[in-house]
Amino acid sequence: MASTRVISFVLVLSFACFLSLPISTTASKYNISAVFAFGDSTIDPGNNNNLKSTLVRADHLPYGRDLPNHVPTGRFCNGKLSTDFLVSKLGIKDLLPAYLDPKLTDNDLLTGVSFASAGSGLDNHTIALTKVIDLPTQFQSFEQALTRISKLVGDEKTRHIVENALFVISIGSNDMMFNVYLLPTRNIEFNISGYQDLLLHNLNSFIERLYQAGARKIVVAGLPPIGCLPVLITAKNIFPPNPRWLHRECKEDQNRDSQAYNSKLTSRILPPLRAGLQGAKIGYFDIYTPIFDMVTNPAKYGFDETHQGCCGTGHIEMGPLCNVLDPICPDASKYLFWDAVHPTQAAYSVLADYGLKTLLPYLNN
Template sequence: MAAASSSNNINYITAVFGFGDSTIDAGNNNYLATDTRSDHPPYGVDFPFHIPTGRFSNGKLPIDFIVSSLALKESLPPYLDPRLTDEDLLTGASFGSAGSGLDPLTAQSSNVLNISTQLDLFDRALRRIKGLVGDRRASFIVENALFFFSIGSNDLLFNFYDSPARTSEFTISGYQDYLLQNLEAAIQRLYNRGGRRFVVTSLSPIGCLPLEVTLFSNTSQRMCVQQQNNDSIAYNVKLQLLASRLETQVLQGSKVAYYNVYNPMEDFIYNPNKVILLSGFKQTLKGCCGTGLVEVGSTCNVTTPICSDRSEYVFWDAVHPSLKTYRYLAEVAILTVISHVLGH
C-alpha cells in the first residue's frame, strides 16, 4: 500500500472535490431541469460582483473559503458549468446538488443529482484529468486531494419531518443507519479511486432552521424544534463513530475528519453574543430574505425585500445560513479538519 501511505508525507492538499447538497453546490443545479435553484437575485448579493451563482447564500459557501485558504482557487466551481476546463479540474470542483441527499428518494423528489450520480461525474472528471496530465500525475492529485461531503439534512427534512415518505419503512434511528451506510459506500467508492483524505460534515441543528421553526413551533413564540435537534445530535454521534472506524479499521492509509458544524451553529442561535464569537447576531431564527419565515429558492427572488443589515442574521433564507455564518464555519474547518487530514 505504498500509494496509501505516501499521502501522509505530502503536507499540502492538491485539490478539493465537493459532494452533497445546497451547502456545497456551487451552481450545478443551474444546469438541471429543476426548480431547486438560486441563480437569481437576491442570492449572490454579497458574492464578488453581486452575481447570483446558484449558491444558496447571499455570498460564498464554506467550501469556497476553504479552497481559498488552501491557495487552490478563489472559489470552488460547479462541475456542470460548461466553461469548466480540464485545467480547472486539477485543483477541484463541486459535484454537489441542492436538494440532494444520501437517500436516492431525496434527489428524485427534486430532480437533482443524487450522490451516486455525483460520484459518476467525478469518475468522468477523473478521466478528463488523466487525459490532461496522465495516469501517474492524476493518481498523485487524487491521493492528496480532499474529498468533502456536506449532506444529510434534506433526507430528514424531505422524508421524515416535512413529508413522511420514509416513516412507514424506518424508525428515525434505522433511517439514520441507512443514510450512513450510503455515505460509507460513497467514501469507499472514492477510496477505490485512490482518494485518501475525506471530510464528513455533521448535521446542523435542523430544528432551528427558520422553516422548521415556522412549521413546527406550537406557540406564538418562535422556538427550535427540540426533537429534530435531538435527532441531529444522535446522527452526528453515529457519523463521528463512522469517521473514526473508517480511518482506523476500514480504509488503510486514510484520514477521515469529522467536521462539527452543529456546535457553532447552536452557539450562534442560543448564545449569539457569546464573547468568544463576537458575532453580533441579532436575528437567529428568521432569514434575511422576505419575512424570513418560509422563503427559500424560488420564493426568495428579485421581488422579495431583504433585511437592511445582513450581518445581523444567522440565516440568509429560511433554510440556509448567511455569508457571515458560513465564513465562521469555514474558519472552524480550516482550524480543525484540515489539520487532521494533513496528519498534524
C-alpha cells in the first residue's frame, strides 16, 4: 500500500509539473515577445478616455457592447480591435491594453501595449482639429514605458523584448478624411498627391525613429478603401446634393486615392527602409484588399450590411453622436461597420486573420 501511495504521489506531482510548463504558442513559434501599437482609433483601446481636450472618445455605450463585460473601454468598436485579436491569436494575452489605462501595471508592459490615440494623424493640422495625442507624444510614452520595463527586468532583458516585439502602425485615414474630404483645408496648399507625399514623409521619419529605439519587426498598415466609409458616402451624397442620395455606394475617386497612397507606401517608402535599416523586417499590412472584399462580397463573411454602420442611422454617427439614445442593430456581426467610420468586431477579426496569414511568415524569415 505504501509503494502504491508513493507511485500515486509521483504521478500527481509529475502531472502538476506538466501543467506548469510554458505552453507553446504562435508567439513563441515566431519569436514575438510583445506587441506595441501606434496610430489612431483603429488600434486605440482607450488612450483618449481621460483627454478633456477632445470629443474623440468612445468611453460610453453602446461602444463596447459586445465585449465580455459589456463595458465601454474606449475602443471605437462594439468589441475587440484587430490588435486585440492579434495578441490573443498569438497567445500573448487576451487584449492589448491602453498605455494610459489607470489600471495598467508594469508587468502588463512586458507583453505590449497600445499608445494609439483615436483621431490622430500624420499631419499636425489633423491634431489641431481633433486635439488628441500625436505620434511624437506616443513615442515619448513608449520611451517612458521602456524606462518602466528596464526598472523591472533590467536593460538587457528590455532590449531583448524590444528587438523581438512586433510594432504595429495604423494611421493616415484621419488626415485624408478630415483635411481632404470633409474639411478640405489642405487642398489650398497641396494637390492630393502632394499631400500624400507629406504624410508618407512623416511616416517614414517615425519608422526610422522606432528603429533607432530598437524596433526590428515593424508592420505598417496602408489606407482602407476610404470611399467606402459610411460617413464619406453620406458626405459625398450631400455636398453637392445628389438626387439619389439614399443610394449608397462606395466613392471610386476616394478609393483610388487610397490605392495611390498605398502604392507609394509600398514602392517608394518601404523598399529604401528595408534596404537601409539593417536587421529590420518591415511588413506592409494591406487592409484595403480584405475590407474591399468584405464590401463587395458580404455574404462570404456573413454580412448583410456594408454601406452603413450598426449605430443609429449608420450614416454619420461616430464618437459622441453614437450614444445610448441611438437605435442599435440587434446583431452587429451582420455589419461591416459599427459606426459611420469604424469596423465591427467581426470585421476586425477578419483583418487580424488576414494579417497573421500574410505577415508572420515574412517577419520570421
